[in-house]
Amino acid sequence: MKRPEPAFAEPWHAQLFALTVHLNETGLFDWPHWADRFSATLKRHGVARELNGGDDYFNAWLETLEAVLSEQSLADPAQVDRIRNAWEQAYMTTPHGAPVRLI
Amino acid sequence: MFRWTVDSAARNAAPMPHDDHDHSVLPPDPALRVKALETILTEKGLIDPAALDAIIDTYQNKVGPQNGAAVVARAWTEPEFHAALMADATAAVSEMGFYGRQGEHLVAVENTGDVHNMVVCTLCSCYPWPLLGIPPAWYKSDAYRARAVREPRVVLSEFGVTLPDETKLRVWDSTAEVRYLVIPRRPDGTEGWSVDDLAAIISRDAMVGCGLVTVPA
Incomplete structure (x- = not known):
């Protein structure tokens, strides 16, 4: 019997999906609103080239979630950049095999 | 200090090409951005990391x-x-x-x-x-x-x-x-x-x- 395909091709696809579903379930936004916004991002990204259903799709998803959270004053873009860079530094300075944490 | 430039090639390259630094494998740019959102929202008490794990487990292992x-x-x-x-x-x-x-x-x-x-x-x-x-x-x-x-x-x-x-x-x-x-x-x-x-x-x-x-x- 064929092994089932993994539900998510990359761990971050799964993390991003779960984060969005969780925020919807806690009432931060309703799903039709999310689908409208996400559809608009996909449409915009898809003007220049044909998007694949993997990284292209989830990059559009991430851009949409960042925009929604920024509009709701829950995560402003400068703060997201700063913490993203802090995570990068943490990965770069954590010995291989040790848990990576923000300092 | 070595600085990894995140470009489109790096986004798709996992794990990153190995250099002489003995550090952890750097996730691609969008993965770092997702982690940043999680950090910010967790600090604000808006998300429960255990709930995220449960959602992933559900869709990876239970629902299909x-x-x-x-x-x-x-x-x-x-x-x-x-x-x-x-x-x-x-x-x-x-x-x-x-x-x-x-x-x-x-x-x-x-x-x-x-x-x-x-x-x-x-x-x-x-x-x-x-x-x-x-x-x-x-x-x-x-x-x-x-x-x-x-x-x-x-x-x-x-x-x-x-x-x-x-x-x-x-x-x-x-x-x-x-x-x-x-x-x-x-x-x-x-x-x-x-x-x-x-x-x-x-x-x-x-x-x-x-x-x-x-x-x-």
Whole structure:
């Protein structure tokens, strides 16, 4: 019997999906609103080239979630950049095999 | 200090090319951005990391096409359930324990000798998660989303499905509010099969309308 395909091709696809579903379930936004916004991002990204259903799709998803959270004053873009860079530094300075944490 | 430049190549390169630094493997840029969002929202008390893990576990390990297959096999074998499913699929499947997380409505569409149904979401990727799990990459691609409506017979042929010319083809466009489950035709030669044996031959693609159910040789 064929092994089932993994539900998510990359761990971050799964993390991003779960984060969005969780925020919807806690009432931060309703799903039709999310689908409208996400559809608009996909449409915009898809003007220049044909998007694949993997990284292209989830990059559009991430851009949409960042925009929604920024509009709701829950995560402003400068703060997201700063913490993203802090995570990068943490990965770069954590010995291989040790848990990576923000300092 | 060494600084990794995040460019499009690096995004797709995992793990990163190894250099002489003994550090952890750097995740791609979007993964770092997702971690940043999680950090910010956790600090604000808006998310529960354990809830995120539970959602991932559900969709990676628990929810998948086996749920939809159980529904279809039951519809094939229990006329009363079949009638209930066609009349109000949302209620019929919730009785089996399958609920939509986003409060969406489920509609069952049945293939017959005259009509073949096929499902797409032209705008994004709405999909009956509780019954089929996370959609495959092809369902989310621009190619499928655009072509399923424009040239469905060509798309079907790429899945290896050729329908007689006289079979009508209906393409259903999913939305955030309404999701569709295709009830494929039960193949000949399965009379007297158990529900479990039937469920085992019902594929995800058949329940999206991009495949037919066949008896394994």
